[in-house]
Amino acid sequence: MLEKLNRVNYLFDFYGQLLTKKQQSIMEMYYKENFSLAEVAGHFNVSRQAVHDTLSRAVRTLEKWEKKLKLYENYLLRREAGLKALDLLSKERLDSEEISELRKIIKLFMNES
Numbered sequence: 001m002l003e004k005l006n007r008v009n010y011l012f013d014f015y016g017q018l019l020t021k022k023q024q025s026i027m028e029m030y031y032k033e034n035f036s037l038a039e040v041a042g043h044f045n046v047s048r049q050a051v052h053d054t055l056s057r058a059v060r061t062l063e064k065w066e067k068k069l070k071l072y073e074n075y076l077l078r079r080e081a082g083l084k085a086l087d088l089l090s091k092e093r094l095d096s097e098e099i100s101e102l103r104k105i106i107k108l109f110m111n112e113s
Contacts, residue, residue, distance in 0.1 A: 005031070007072070011062035014071045023058040030055055081105045 012027055019027065022044075029035040029043065030051070037048040044051070066072050085105045088098050 008059055008062070010072050010075070011059075011066055014075075015062050015065040015069075018065055019058050019061060023054055023061075026051060026054050027058050078109065081108050 009031055012031060016024055016027065026040055026044070029040045030037070035043070037051050040051045041048045082105075085102055088094060088102055091098070094102070
């Protein structure tokens with residue numbers, strides 16, 4: 001559940017500007033500010049079902065953009081590579097295999113940034 005919440009929040013950060021203003025507001029209130037469906041519905045003077053439907057459509061839209069552009073997937077790969085590089089650099093001495101791994105990581109960042 002927490003993993004899904006984190007994913008939706010990242011997707012919203014990457015692609016949120018591609019949603020309608022109303023979808024953005026509802027997503028912001030529900031996912032970022034932790035408002036309940038009822039609280040969001042009251043704010044917009046709509047039913048909880050309408051809020052739920054709007055959230056579902058917005059998340060589907062965000063997932064559609066991620067499937068096409070893969071910004072979140074690439075972010076996770078770069079983050080993992082960066083953590084690996086930091087781990088290697090924390091060692092006092094690096095062997096040739098570790099130096100080779102660092103070169104691969106640096107090339108990854110240069111090609112994807």
